[in-house]
Amino acid sequence: MSVTDLALARERRGALAAGGVAIAAALSVATLSIPGMGQSVHVGIDKGLHGVQTVAAMLAERSPGTRSVGELALLKHKRQLALHQRALPKIRGPYTPPTAYQALATPPVAVPLVPPPQAPLFATAAGGPPEVIPPVGGVPGGSFGPPAFSGIPSPGGGGGGAFTPPIITTVTPQVPVTPAAPVPEPASWTMMLLGFGVMGAALKRRSDVGYRPARD
Amino acid sequence: MLAAACAVAVAITMIRPENNVAAARRPAAFVEASSGHRLFLNRAQLNQAIASGTLDRPVKSMLAVPVPLRFGDYAWDDSGVPAGSTWLRIDLRSQLISVFRGGHEIGTAVIVYGADGLPTPTGRFPILAKLKDHRSSTYDAPMPYTLRLTGDGVAIHASSVLWGAATHGCIGIPLPFAERLFAAAHVGDEVEIVSGAKAAR
Numbered sequence: 474m475s476v477t478d479l480a481l482a483r484e485r486r487g488a489l490a491a492g493g494v495a496i497a498a499a500l501s502v503a504t505l506s507i508p509g510m511g512q513s514v515h516v517g518i519d520k521g522l523h524g525v526q527t528v529a530a531m532l533a534e535r536s537p538g539t540r541s542v543g544e545l546a547l548l549k550h551k552r553q554l555a556l557h558q559r560a561l562p563k564i565r566g567p568y569t570p571p572t573a574y575q576a577l578a579t580p581p582v583a584v585p586l587v588p589p590p591q592a593p594l595f596a597t598a599a600g601g602p603p604e605v606i607p608p609v610g611g612v613p614g615g616s617f618g619p620p621a622f623s624g625i626p627s628p629g630g631g632g633g634g635a636f637t638p639p640i641i642t643t644v645t646p647q648v649p650v651t652p653a654a655p656v657p658e659p660a661s662w663t664m665m666l667l668g669f670g671v672m673g674a675a676l677k678r679r680s681d682v683g684y685r686p687a688r689d
Numbered sequence: 690m691l692a693a694a695c696a697v698a699v700a701i702t703m704i705r706p707e708n709n710v711a712a713a714r715r716p717a718a719f720v721e722a723s724s725g726h727r728l729f730l731n732r733a734q735l736n737q738a739i740a741s742g743t744l745d746r747p748v749k750s751m752l753a754v755p756v757p758l759r760f761g762d763y764a765w766d767d768s769g770v771p772a773g774s775t776w777l778r779i780d781l782r783s784q785l786i787s788v789f790r791g792g793h794e795i796g797t798a799v800i801v802y803g804a805d806g807l808p809t810p811t812g813r814f815p816i817l818a819k820l821k822d823h824r825s826s827t828y829d830a831p832m833p834y835t836l837r838l839t840g841d842g843v844a845i846h847a848s849s850v851l852w853g854a855a856t857h858g859c860i861g862i863p864l865p866f867a868e869r870l871f872a873a874a875h876v877g878d879e880v881e882i883v884s885g886a887k888a889a890r
């Protein structure tokens with residue numbers, strides 16, 4: 474085969490290739506130009522793809538994945554959630570104050586007292602208004618509610634002066650009103666500070682004795 | 690007609706990558722990609738699904754949700770779905786809930802379920818009660834749109850669906866999804882809770 478033959482053969486091959494490309498292009502144009510042809514091809518592919526996809530695969534495609542074993546303990550906000558979860562089951566009842574304060578909060582109890590054996594102070598035969606002895610040992614501020622029996626004189630009995638109403642007084646329970654101080658007393662403070670001072674002074678004296686400079 | 694519908698399906702399929710990117714960037718919300726796009730199962734798919742235990746009854750179509758849902762995401766499309774019996778399929782393993790009406794899937798969402806120490810029971814449960822504004826007395830917490838499943842308190846209710854979150858045994862779903870589900874579900878509807886595909890029967 475001479476050089477010219479080779480060149481001719483190359484030319485022929487090139488022409489063939491060019492022809493092939495042209496035919497392919499023409500075919501594709503023809504395919505696209507046929508209305509519905511491209512669609513049907515795509516539909517075929519589409520149906521085929523979805524036809525082989527199982528329902529499990531469809532679900533797996535949209536799933537965020539499986540929850541791993543330690544996943545619940547990984548997040549920072551998880552700690553807050555865990556706190557919240559721990560706190561949730563604790564449903565607390567109504568608040569009950571401590572006993573000392575509870576005693577303070579209870580209203581004074583009205584105790585009917587037996588009238589004294591002596592005659593009433595202002596019992597007159599003329600039938601004056603029966604007197605009521607004012608509450609003995611009542612609350613100075615009166616902040617614990619009204620006394621159980623008001624001292625308003627009744628508007629004059631009908632002459633039966635012998636009757637005296639039972640004397641009712643309010644009795645407040647004797648409660649130690651001095652709760653424990655949250656801070657120490659000034660005396661305690663003074664004592665403690667004095668103790669520290671004494672300790673410091675003692676240490677200073679001792680160190681003065683012990684650590685004398687060497688060149689002295 | 691069918692060809693036109695398929696052409697629309699093709700169009701959606703072709704722009705799927707863009708949908709992926711958009712889905713990855715948007716905040717957790719309703720998934721729009723599925724609207725008007727559902728996949729009808731052929732006989733082979735249905736047989737395979739039933740044989741493998743993925744489904745236990747005939748299903749005609751599934752919502753096409755080609756992107757992985759994130760926590761708090763849901764998809765809902767009941768347009769054109771005729772009335773029918775409703776049933777729910779909950780898969781704890783894939784953390785998904787699917788709502789079916791008349792054999793067509795009309796909604797799906799990511800769920801949170803019971804923690805390891807407080808597992809969600811599996812099996813079939815009828816919806817015992819619907820409680821719209823329920824407040825749990827046990828946990829002193831609001832549980833809107835509750836669908837009660839068992840007598841001892843396991844229910845499907847709205848919850849904050851977050852990665853790494855878990856419940857005390859209930860199924861937690863996003864609030865807007867819960868609202869739609871509450872409207873679609875009825876007392877007596879069947880709920881199937883599975884953990885992965887069941888063994889073939």
